Amino acid sequence: MENTFQKDLKIGHEVELQVLEMVRKKYPEAYQYEGYCKEGDIYIPEPHDKWVEVKADFMSEKTGNIVVEIEFNGKPSALSTTKAYRWVFFTGNKYIITTPNRLRRMIQDYNLKPATFTGRGDSCPKQAYLVKQPLIEKTAIKVIDL
Numbered sequence: 001m002e003n004t005f006q007k008d009l010k011i012g013h014e015v016e017l018q019v020l021e022m023v024r025k026k027y028p029e030a031y032q033y034e035g036y037c038k039e040g041d042i043y044i045p046e047p048h049d050k051w052v053e054v055k056a057d058f059m060s061e062k063t064g065n066i067v068v069e070i071e072f073n074g075k076p077s078a079l080s081t082t083k084a085y086r087w088v089f090f091t092g093n094k095y096i097i098t099t100p101n102r103l104r105r106m107i108q109d110y111n112l113k114p115a116t117f118t119g120r121g122d123s124c125p126k127q128a129y130l131v132k133q134p135l136i137e138k139t140a141i142k143v144i145d146l
Helices: 004-026 100-109 133-139
Strands: 042-044 050-056 065-072 086-090 094-098 115-117 126-132 142-145
Touching: 004 042, 004 050, 004 086, 065 133, 094 133, 100 126, 100 133, 126 133
Parallel strands: 050 086
Antiparallel strands: 042 050, 065 126, 086 094, 094 142, 115 126
16 A cells, blocks of 8 residues: 555645646746755746755645645755745645745744644654635735636
């Protein structure tokens, strides 16, 4: 039986491919980066050397929260270290397109506090903001309903 981490990784990979299809409409040379890359999941070589980070968060449909990670196993991660110019959250029924700066500004403007928890399939704790989905949608560049 496939473990949770492997299953989530496989689903994440499929979501990245879906986002890549959208990105290629504007940037045909874009490609999915294979393996772990701190900079992002999708690389856009032209015209400005950009990265897109893709986050699949299916639990948001049940909890109403989008997880915005900032630390994993005591080390800065995700929003704290991203080099991506766009972040795309996939909830299962919509794509929410935003930027790291919009996320940071939203966290500051709404005085959000991070939570510490160990996610399903994780072996170490993470720190993350649990942001109400409508708030991220309100501050996003674009929301695509499926």
